[in-house]
Amino acid sequence: MDEELNESLWVRIKGSTATGDIIAGVYYRPPDQGDQADEALYRQTGAASRSQALVLMGDFNHPHICWRDNTAEHKQPRKFLECVDDNFLLQVIEDPTRRGAMLDLVLTNKEGLVGDIKLKGSLGCSDHEMVEFRILRAVRRAHSKLTTLDFRRADFGLFRDLLGRIPWDKALEGRGAQESWLVFKGHLLQAQERCIPTKRKSSKNTKRPPRMNKELLDKVKQKMKPTEGGSKGR
Structure with missing residues (x-):
């Protein structure tokens, strides 16, 4: 099989003008996948993460990643973590999905886009847990699980x-x-x-840097007000 080929499916979920579209990707990474195919995945992920909203899910077969500490001992899982970090993705699965290992992941580039995550037991003869979750068009910001x-x-x-x-x-x-x-x-x-x-961690006012308090914002606005001559203050 060509190393550039990988088992992935990408779809665009049409949204309203206010919420925008959502890119959803499903991926299967074989345990023996080579570096070249991994790099193809990272390029796809990087391109998709630049969209307004992304949900990427699948079996990535990286059992030795410690998601609590965001660490890995071996080269391939470390490269995968670098891809996740470089694209500012959040991994939302918290429990093992197969024999004590967390192989099945759900990644998103927007906090609150994915919610109501549940493991629902295995389906048929599969030994993986089914992962059920909702993609929330109205992004929830009030109840962050980030600590x-x-x-x-x-x-x-x-x-x-x-x-x-x-x-x-x-x-x-x-x-x-x-x-x-x-x-x-x-x-x-x-x-x-x-x-x-x-x-x-509160998600309130996450777009405003902590140093930009009300007093400083008022001073900035005052500074930017036009002077009597019509020019802006320096």
Whole structure:
């Protein structure tokens, strides 16, 4: 089979003038797929992600990606994560879909576009979970599932203590740079989980940078008002 060919289907869901169209893609990536076919997928995904709204779903066969930490040890899943990050995609499946592994994914470029996600058991002789979800034409913004670290409630004293207890010379002895980084990162994430709580990330006013508060916006507007001579203020 030509390496450039891959098992994918792309459709455009027509929307109203207000909501715009939605691009939906379905993809199957064989476990032994080569780098050339992977690159073709990344090009397709990059082109589709530039649309106003994208939902990409399918079996991508990357069981060793840790979606909670957004990490992977091997080259191919790392490249896939890079594609997801470079195109600002959000992966919304949270539970394993086949024998404890998360192979079936739903990716979107707009928070709140996909909702009501459920795993519905296997169909026929398949050992994969069926994934049911809704594509929401009116994007929900009020109930985001995204979380962020709450540094205001962090216990940094315990954080330093936990990392200070680790015998780093022994833990990293004989390891290369990549392996040492993974060991360090593992301990760091364990300490983070114990010491830094999370909070739900609000999607309100996400388009406005945090530094643009009301007082500063008022000053910008005042600065841009025309002067008596009709020119704008510098």
